Amino acid sequence: MPVQPRKFMEITDTNYNNAHQFQALFNYATIGIVVTNHTGEIINFNSYAESQFGYPKAEVIGKTVEVLLPAAVHKTHVNHREQYYRDPAPRSMGHGRDLYAQKKDGSTFPVEVSLSHYAVNNQIFVIAFVIDITVRKSHESMMLEQTRELERVSTEVKKLNADLEQKVADRTKMLREALTELEHSKEELSVALDTEKELSELKSRFVTMASHEFRTPLSTILSSTYLLEKYLGDDQNPKTEKHLQRIRGAVAGMKNILEDFLSLGKLEEGLVQTRMEHIPAGTLEKMLTELLQEFEPMLLPGQKLQLISKVDCAVYTDVQLLRNILINLVSNAIKFSPSQVPIIITASTSDNVLEISVQDQGIGISVDDQQHLFERFFRAKNAANIQGTGLGLHIISRYLDLLKGTIRLKSALNQGSTFTITLPNNQMQ
Ligand SMILES: Nc1ncnc2c1ncn2[C@@H]1O[C@H](COP(=O)(O)OP(=O)(O)O)[C@@H](O)[C@H]1O
């Protein structure tokens, strides 16, 4: 409980002496002062002590000092004070312990007490200076509470931090494991890929080799057929003629298959290179006419190849590759068209491009099948009964890559097909 400041006592010249000075000091001190004799009786009690303890001075004078202490410490205090009287010295009281004093109303309050003494006629008197430390104590306990809270928070933060570190360590471990696994599967995949590549190379080398080896016996079959025809002369049986014709047809079909295999083999080995040359407009038209003539023996009755040429400038291209592309497109048009309908080949030049289209009125290609047309060995469902390898269009697309050209298709099932190739025709190339 805060103590009310008291009015300063006026000191005049007449009463100015030592006794007064001491009295003023004693009564106006802002600290409680309790004086006891050797039996512990209170013999003096200043005004500040009155307000601290709630006792009027008269009420405590003559009582032992324990009246100002909680009952629980009375006994020990008597011992302490007797000890002090035996060996008095100025010191603070209750070192290392919390001291409590008791007011008249029985309430207690924390105090700090320092002791001193004096002697009069061999009698020792003890002076106790009492400070109420309630406010300081509550600050201290607040600070203690805050320190504890701080410690608790810091422990929690430390724990969170440790948890987090553990989590990071776990995740890092998991990540590392996943990475190792990934690395492992990458290696496995790479081995599998190498094996696959090796196998595929082996296959295509075998196909190329086999195709080469088949060429000679096929030529022998073909030439022997001609010789047989010749030896038999005019008087041959119509059935013999029919069979010789079949042999020639079968050999021609096989030759086409071998040509496809050989072309693909060369492409995959990277052996096909472009040889660009300038071709005057007229020469290209002549070349196309001659090429179409080569197809005459293959045409079905009534089938007709019609060339519409609008080539009005020179062309810069690889003649051999262009020829191969057109042979494939025209032979497809013939193969997949019925008799009695024309096949129209249109060639034109414009805006630095050469465009050639092959249009037939044959079986057409479904939208679904059109997606896969340029894949190796792909054949549309409606072509199952017509001979072929499914390599021709793939080879065309590879040649067009080399020539930096494109191909597009317009077709619908049973409504014919138009394949159009577009090649750059820049004279400055
Ligand atoms: N003019 C066409 N008319 C209809 N279908 C075609 C035509 N050209 C190509 N196709 C379809 O595309 C497939 C692939 O053609 P291609 O690669 O030349 O193989 P192939 O001629 O050996 O069958 C053919 O099997 C056929 O189904």
Ligand SMILES: [Mg+2]
């Ligand atoms: Mg073909």
